[in-house]
Amino acid sequence: MILKPTPFHPRTSVLCESHAWRRWSGYLAASSYELSHEREYHSIRNAAALFDITPLYKYRVQGRDAARLLDRVVTRNVARTKVGDVLYTPWCDHRGKVLDDGTVARLGEQLFRLTSADPNLRWLEDCAHGLDVDIDDVSEQVAALALQGPTARAILMQLTDGGLEGLKFFRLTATSIRGMPVEISRTGYTGDLGFEIWMQAEHALAIWDALIEVGANYGMAPAGMFALDVARIEAGLMLIDVDYVSARKALIESQLSSPFELDLAWTVNTDKPSFVGKEALVAEQARGPAWQFVGVVVDWDSFERLYLAVGLAPRVPIPAWRMSVPIFSGGEQAGYATSGGWSPLLKKYIALAHLQSKWAAPGTSLEMELTVEHRRKRAIVTVVKKPFFNPARKRT
């Protein structure tokens, strides 16, 4: 096979009734298992959804200077973390433009796991110059699942021997599932109560089976990327290559984004002695970003009117779209949306958008382009604060 199966493939391929697969970092990833992704989506918000997230890149960073290396690379403060902490963080090039984003988990005093969307081994090694640290690409050895949704904790508590009950948001615990060692972090890409389970690839199938068995009584469904995409938009979480272009791939200046322009100011720790891109970021912080990454909600009445005008009932985008859609303020282009779709939970048409700062304040009314019966139209949209959905159970 040219596209790699993940260690879960013997199970996921049988379950994938839709035969709808897509690529994810050269792996096969299910778009949806059932014929429609609808129930998979609702499982995230109503019960639990099980995702194979093995295609993430994973690096083991170990040694006396492991924390120093990571602090050199990422924008958040790694030195201050304790064992069991997980950080979500972007990292930048020297211009302060985002290269990638991912998580840093502190597995031990001198042991970390970095996950990322793109390969980063060369970048890590280059940044490690002169440091006492070992960097291993463990992407293939470590398999990973995400179990997301309100019943996720109850399912895992049936299977693990402790550590889960009090596990806080963005904390990680080492435990075992039916005797197989795993690390479970309270993290995810859905904005809901959820966990990610990290395991050695040889245990993948046994752990999958255990989850399927116990999850059956908790409404759990294996879920694919269509469902995940809707949930992550509701959660206001950006996606590389969709919502932003990595500084590694950008061909022109305007394709670059700083963390400030991606609504990630909270991840930029300018107190740290030094890290890649710091000077540029300090300057930008003083200046204020030219662009902002915000949520927009489509005004239903204006949307419906466009359809009624041609004699149709409104048609909302299911599943979510990923493309660049212009947003206007009268005659001027205020920015563009990069992902959007219908939120079955919120009953709203929502999108993530890049807007020039002067139009980015919550409450601003703008217009988004859409195509109705082959004709370009504009619907009214309102700028809102992200996330669109943020249930208390995510943190409690």
Add this chain to the structure above:
Amino acid sequence: MAAPYEAIVIGGGHNGLVCAAYLARAGKRVLVLEQRDRIGGAAVSEQLFPGFTFSVFSYVVSLLRPEIIRDLELPRHGLHVLPLESTLTPLPNGDYLAQWNDHDQNRRELARHSLRDAEAYDEFGRLMHLMSRAIKPILGMPPPDPASLLPRDLMGMGRLGKYFRDLGAERFHALHKLLTMSSADYLDEWFETEALKATKSASGIIGALLGPRSPGSAYVLLHHYMGELDGVFRAWGFAKGGNGSVSTAIAAAAMSFGATIRTNAPVSQVLIKNGRAVGVVLNDGEELRAPITISGADPRRTFMQFVGAQHLPNELVDGIRRFRFRGTSAKVNLALSEAPNFTCMPGVGAHLRGAISISPSVDYLERAYDDAKYGEFSRRPYMDIILPSMIDPGMAPPGQHVMSIFAQYAPYDLKGGWTDAKRAAFGDTVIDTLSEYAPNLKTSILHRQVITPPDIERMIGLTEGNIFQGELSLQQMFFLRPIPAWARYATPIEGLYQCGAGTHPGGGVMGASGRNAALTILGKMK
């Protein structure tokens, strides 16, 4: 001293709550008075057995108006409507008919029964879609009275007239048929598979003392498709937490706008001074005053109990007397130790996440009705079943289930009257009938609740146990609901309004009556 409230709503059913929420949203000080210890009326969830939550009465959201979901921001207040994926009709010969959401899956299944029906299905769906689009705007407006010469009615009729003109011949003819035919006859024009015709025609008999061959039952078929129109809003589906969460979300919205809700507050009458409603009296004698009183209870209770015939014109009293209730629907709610295992489709699967309909043939339904015509309950009842815990795992402990069985016919006027023994016998009949299709059912029952029409009347005050606050038959709809001159939420008593399902557009967890009433009242308050 100014009255502390500008409006009092009698009854915390979902329509009363919607009405209160809209009034409060417009800045009015509103009080809702509910007789029970909980709000919701026929849309209520209760933990009747430890760990098991029952949607005691209504069990699916059918036509909850999208504009209400938006205006009141119900998702933010906790409403999450989950899809119902399919309808399974088990057949006596061990086979089944399934209707699936997925087009290809559905077509393949129908083709197993009839290639013609598999083709007709889409065309039927298309026509019903067009029809329900034509009808839909009527739900959101107070019905114009065709016999009236008031400008508002003439304008309303004018708008309606334009709708009908714009329908074109195809749709106009279909509409005429839907308004005049029986659902069985109408479906005969389209399909040949018995179980398909029966299962579809069942939506025309829900809540009414009508059979699938009774004229006029076809129209209600449309309501089914109207839900589909609002498909993205999931106006048709299962509310997480049971149907009570529709009510609690509306109540939360109402309170967020400042409305006050009092439970355990049964109203005995509306206070009338000089022909004007000035407030209400509770059973314990407490008087509460407000310039506007709105009843969310059904028309008989509103006019005959709260107001009293002495305050009302004769035509109205006659009209209310003639307004048909005749409840025929019962509910059997079960707590189960395991999922039912249907012989026709063994195991736990997607079919248990949808509706299960005991409607193998039109004859079966018509015979069930025949029993009721002569005052008996159906020996082999029609049933519409869902397993809420298969959709929302929070409804029952892990691995166990709740089953909601809506059953017909159990006529309010049972020959010899309802007794505890008759109720138990009806419960047994339902379970025996269902056990023929799912044999493990009987041994897995942990708890059972049987609710007959008199129980519905006693528990939530619905006259004669009619689930829609009055039959949803054509002679009682639109400008005829509840009676011709008073079909626009107002009453002959100044300051008194109606907002329950007994007004246009009628029953179901739809909220339209409550909203239309509130908008009418706000229009007058200006």
